[in-house]
Amino acid sequence: MFSLLIGIFVGVSAGYLGSLMVLEKMALVGDALSHVALPGLALGILFNFNPFFGGFAFLFASAVIIWHIQRVTKLSFETLVGAVFTLALAVGILIIPEPELLEALFGSITEVSLLDTTLAVIVSFIAIFLTKTIYNKIVLGMISEELATSTGIKVARINLLYLLLVSLVVAIGIKITGTLLVGFLVVTPAAAAKTISSNLFKYAVLSSIFGAVSASSGVLLSGYLNLPPGPLVVLSGITIFLVAVLVKWASK
Amino acid sequence: MESHNDYILKVSNLSVKLQDQPILDNISFKLKKGTTLAIVGPNGAGKTVFFRTLLNLVPYSGKIEWADKVKIGYVPQSLSVGDIPISVKEFLSFKASSDIENSLSSVGLDSETILDKSLNVLSGGQRQRVLIAWAIIDKPNVLLFDEPTTGVDLDSEEAIYEMLNRLKKGREITILLISHDIHIVRDYSDYMLALNKCVTFFGESKKIMDPDLQRTIYGEPVCIVTPTQ
Numbered sequence: 001m002f003s004l005l006i007g008i009f010v011g012v013s014a015g016y017l018g019s020l021m022v023l024e025k026m027a028l029v030g031d032a033l034s035h036v037a038l039p040g041l042a043l044g045i046l047f048n049f050n051p052f053f054g055g056f057a058f059l060f061a062s063a064v065i066i067w068h069i070q071r072v073t074k075l076s077f078e079t080l081v082g083a084v085f086t087l088a089l090a091v092g093i094l095i096i097p098e099p100e101l102l103e104a105l106f107g108s109i110t111e112v113s114l115l116d117t118t119l120a121v122i123v124s125f126i127a128i129f130l131t132k133t134i135y136n137k138i139v140l141g142m143i144s145e146e147l148a149t150s151t152g153i154k155v156a157r158i159n160l161l162y163l164l165l166v167s168l169v170v171a172i173g174i175k176i177t178g179t180l181l182v183g184f185l186v187v188t189p190a191a192a193a194k195t196i197s198s199n200l201f202k203y204a205v206l207s208s209i210f211g212a213v214s215a216s217s218g219v220l221l222s223g224y225l226n227l228p229p230g231p232l233v234v235l236s237g238i239t240i241f242l243v244a245v246l247v248k249w250a251s252k
Numbered sequence: 253m254e255s256h257n258d259y260i261l262k263v264s265n266l267s268v269k270l271q272d273q274p275i276l277d278n279i280s281f282k283l284k285k286g287t288t289l290a291i292v293g294p295n296g297a298g299k300t301v302f303f304r305t306l307l308n309l310v311p312y313s314g315k316i317e318w319a320d321k322v323k324i325g326y327v328p329q330s331l332s333v334g335d336i337p338i339s340v341k342e343f344l345s346f347k348a349s350s351d352i353e354n355s356l357s358s359v360g361l362d363s364e365t366i367l368d369k370s371l372n373v374l375s376g377g378q379r380q381r382v383l384i385a386w387a388i389i390d391k392p393n394v395l396l397f398d399e400p401t402t403g404v405d406l407d408s409e410e411a412i413y414e415m416l417n418r419l420k421k422g423r424e425i426t427i428l429l430i431s432h433d434i435h436i437v438r439d440y441s442d443y444m445l446a447l448n449k450c451v452t453f454f455g456e457s458k459k460i461m462d463p464d465l466q467r468t469i470y471g472e473p474v475c476i477v478t479p480t481q
Contacts, residue, residue, distance in 0.1 A: 023336050136346050143333055143343075147386075150307050150326050151347065198370045199339040 002117040003109035003176060003229075007219035008212050009124040010173040011185060015193075015211020017131055017166050018186035019204050020138055022194060029066060031183030032085040034170050036062040038092025038179045041104050045097060051104075052119060052171055055179075058088070059167035067160045092179070106230035107178035109222050120172045127165045134158045139200065176219060181230040188237045189214055192244040210240050260285040260322065260394065260426045261306075266314035268298070268305055275301050276312075277450045283443070285319070288420070288427040290441035290457055294470055297447045299430045300329070303396050306428070322394055325387030329398045331379060333371045340374075340382055341367040348389045355389040356382075359415055377408030384412070388419065395419075397429045401436075413440050434460055 021030045040058030044051030062085070096104055141148040141155040148155050166186065173182040189210035190203075197203035218233030225232070259282050266279040276298045283289055291299050304310045307326060344352045353363040359381040371379065380400060387395060397416075401409040413436060419425055431437055437444055437460050444460060446453035446469040459465055 139336065139338065140346050142336065143338070144328055144331055146304070146307075146309060146328050147326070147331075149309055150324075194335070194337060197337040199337055199368070200342050203337045 003112040007215040011212035011215030013124040014185035015189040015207040018190040019207035022190040030186035034183040035089035042096035056171040063163035106228035178230040192241040262317040264315040288441040290437040293447040323392040325392035355385040
């Protein structure tokens, strides 16, 4: 029950925040960012503190690095994502104790405590609320940085806030989907929604709904089939994506 | 006698350097309220950077003094929406939630047909008009247009400039306009500021027809072909 609740809340917040990531063509960031959490999780397990905080600390640091690199140059950004973040994944795999490795990579619906659930719900609410206040400003900044700046929007600052909120959502999502696949939730539901949306409101709402359905279906199937939830979240999400593509194709 | 209050903008010794390269050098002029100033010059002269300086988007040395209670509306050269699913209504609502229909009709667009359309399905001319609607929606008294008719067909171009004339008649509005079109400069502006990193000319726009002045501004006289009747 707790894991289903986490699934729904994480799905909604990841879908909603992911809608901006897909527009900004930062899907690669969404995926790689999740890998970076693994060493943080490992430290949490090894030193006996809540892995969420370890994961979030590494995600937070990486988000700041990404933000800074993006401002300086767009070229080295992709090198960073490809090489360094994969390195973080490799290091995490090496230091995490083996019994917990599978769960860290692919998620688990067992051992989900009331604390985990409460944390996920609170973080989701905060992330969604804060993102809503900056959503239009971020989109305007994507359309024209000049127009955005000329209306007083501090584009760099709100982009940093956004990356920090994504880090929070990814950190709570790791419990359910694992570090290898949590990036999926930030990208694919929004990609599906974009295929069939002609305005921002519909796009944001559908991204959230698709995220919630992907995550919760994955969790339910995991309980039913006794398999890790991460891959099942991905399969559910891809199904939704394919249906969206078919709907778009049929409407032409 | 001219009074201090006649001027909406005074620029003194404005210079801009980007990565140690001089982009603008020692620009000085005064602009009266309610006039239209065309900014002309060859490519790379610094015209767009000049606008960005007026909007405080670029660091500069020298002085830019606007009159009190100036509200600027800015129309950039183009808008790159890509595949962002955003409707005209949502885009205009970013700036103001009321007066959307009025600003659309001021630019000759029918709000009933266009409000729910996605920006990326509009034609070049329609998108340009939406950009202008964006700029005027909160009733500015200064408009900055960076080549407002780039990529727009001739009919839409004429329509856009006629619309600017109508806007001016409705209220005392000062327009600064970057343009490469000599006939636009002649027909739609009062004064002309020619830039080529520095000021090469500042005065009445009708003088643009003088071939010697054209040579000073562009390096060569510009030919206008008048269609025979």
